[in-house]
Amino acid sequence: MARFRRLKNYDITVDKQKAYTHNRLQILIHNHSNRLVGAIIDIGNSPRNSKGKNKTTVSNPQNEGLRFIDDSASNSVPDLFDSPRKTALRRNLKSWYRKKRRELPWRDTSEPYRIWISEIMLQQTTVAAVIPYYHRFFERLPDLVDLATADEDAVLQLWEGLGYYSRARNLHKAAKLLIDEFDGEFPRDVATLQKLPGIGRYTAGAIASFAFGVRAPIVEANTLRLYSRLLAYRDDPKSTAGQRLLWQFAEDILPKTDVGDFNHALMDLGATVCRPSEPDCPECPLVRVCRTAELGLQAEIPLAKQKPQITDLTEVCFAIRHGDEYLLRRRQAGEWWTGLWDFPRLSLTAEEVATLGIGSGQRNPKRSKSKMLPGLELIPSAVNDRLKQEVSTLTGVEIHTGELLEVLKHGVTRYRIRLLCFKADYAQGTIRSDAELEWVHPDAFSEFALTKTARQLANRLTPDRTETQ
Ligand code: SF4
Numbered sequence: 295m296a297r298f299r300r301l302k303n304y305d306i307t308v309d310k311q312k313a314y315t316h317n318r319l320q321i322l323i324h325n326h327s328n329r330l331v332g333a334i335i336d337i338g339n340s341p342r343n344s345k346g347k348n349k350t351t352v353s354n355p356q357n358e359g360l361r362f363i364d365d366s367a368s369n370s371v372p373d374l375f376d377s378p379r380k381t382a383l384r385r386n387l388k389s390w391y392r393k394k395r396r397e398l399p400w401r402d403t404s405e406p407y408r409i410w411i412s413e414i415m416l417q418q419t420t421v422a423a424v425i426p427y428y429h430r431f432f433e434r435l436p437d438l439v440d441l442a443t444a445d446e447d448a449v450l451q452l453w454e455g456l457g458y459y460s461r462a463r464n465l466h467k468a469a470k471l472l473i474d475e476f477d478g479e480f481p482r483d484v485a486t487l488q489k490l491p492g493i494g495r496y497t498a499g500a501i502a503s504f505a506f507g508v509r510a511p512i513v514e515a516n517t518l519r520l521y522s523r524l525l526a527y528r529d530d531p532k533s534t535a536g537q538r539l540l541w542q543f544a545e546d547i548l549p550k551t552d553v554g555d556f557n558h559a560l561m562d563l564g565a566t567v568c569r570p571s572e573p574d575c576p577e578c579p580l581v582r583v584c585r586t587a588e589l590g591l592q593a594e595i596p597l598a599k600q601k602p603q604i605t606d607l608t609e610v611c612f613a614i615r616h617g618d619e620y621l622l623r624r625r626q627a628g629e630w631w632t633g634l635w636d637f638p639r640l641s642l643t644a645e646e647v648a649t650l651g652i653g654s655g656q657r658n659p660k661r662s663k664s665k666m667l668p669g670l671e672l673i674p675s676a677v678n679d680r681l682k683q684e685v686s687t688l689t690g691v692e693i694h695t696g697e698l699l700e701v702l703k704h705g706v707t708r709y710r711i712r713l714l715c716f717k718a719d720y721a722q723g724t725i726r727s728d729a730e731l732e733w734v735h736p737d738a739f740s741e742f743a744l745t746k747t748a749r750q751l752a753n754r755l756t757p758d759r760t761e762t763q
Pocket residue numbers: 520523524567568569573574575578579580581582584585586587592
């Protein structure tokens with residue numbers, strides 16, 4: 295890190311210039327209220343003093359007490375990225391995109407419906423995972439009216455396996471609103487788009503710029519990383535201050551025309567060149583304007599997010615058989631995977647897990663029953679009565695619990711869950727009329743939108759064990 299020393303009122307020297315790879319350094323000068331009062335200085339071009347150190351003079355500061363701070367502390371975009379840099383960024387990015395753009399199924403359309411669906415699918419999900427879902431979705435629901443008039447179950451079924459199911463429910467709600475209140479037309483402005491369920495600032499900007507060419511900025515995972523590096527922003531880019539800065543920057547660099555392509559280019563560059571680890575700076579069209587490349591701070595920017603503390607949970611579910619059918623329950627509002635169907639599922643307390651004598655078990659191999667849970671074939675009697683009572687309360691049906699079928703592991707947000715799947719037989723009772731419960735033949739499992747683990751268990755219960763995607 296360079297040290298700055300004030301010689302007289304407005305002269306400074308830089309002692310360790312070679313820390314900066316491009317022999318070039320820009321410094322912002324702030325007063326004690328942290329207000330920018332000094333000019334940007336290019337040390338590399340300044341004359342050397344008698345000791346061989348670069349020396350420069352601040353040309354036009356206000357006459358007040360100065361202190362020198364590291365450049366990344368500023369949150370003023372125009373000062374961080376001046377006009378020549380912005381021009382170079384637009385020009386170089388444009389010519390790079392012409393040669394290197396990713397060919398993606400949702401790129402060659404300006405239909406807001408398709409762009410919207412693809413953007414919602416891409417949230418928290420990789421491009422490769424989205425592509426088959428994207429095609430399947432449009433085979434079944436090719437336009438907005440189809441989506442608005444579809445059953446929620448049908449939409450959830452098309453979403454099964456993508457996760458974050460509130461996205462699908464919000465799509466469905468927003469489609470109805472677009473038909474009912476907007477005559478089936480997408481609004482073109484970001485503010486109105488953001489009023490639709492599930493559409494945040496990024497998605498609104500993407501729809502507006504990709505579909506309508508509106509001059510709207512975007513910040514998503516790839517561009518957040520790219521902007522942070524272009525600016526050498528060292529604080530948390532997800533903090534309020536970080537978000538304000540990056541959105542301001544995204545808006546500041548927008549060209550006057552071809553905004554959709556420009557935003558696509560930024561996303562592509564972030565995804566393919568300015569990667570999270572080992573960004574390919576030598577191949578980057580923006581290397582000459584990138585402040586992180588200048589400073590050699592690629593490994594430190596953006597600031598790594600803190601990993602959430604993981605909590606282990608053990609749950610049980612029952613494949614309750616009655617004749618040839620099994621009992622499925624639709625998950626309710628406030629539960630994980632709302633709207634999807636599942637086998638009746640219950641949590642175990644830490645004390646109950648202890649009575650199973652199976653330890654935490656979380657590090658053991660996936661779905662390896664014999665290694666993972668030696669000795670656990672049946673639910674121990676200490677837990678059995680409580681679970682049977684809970685099943686009865688949840689479903690209205692009394693059961694005889696049976697043997698362990700499968701142990702499945704999966705994660706939800708910060709929870710790592712081990713799911714013990716037991717067989718059970720119907721004993722007596724009638725399913726609750728005030729809950730969504732159905733007896734389902736294995737042949738009909740494919741007609742239900744199931745949770746991921748329910749699908750795994752359903753496949754096991756299906757005679758030919760055909761994997762349903
Ligand atoms: S020069 Fe390197 S760090 Fe900077 S934007 Fe390009 S790939 Fe990212």
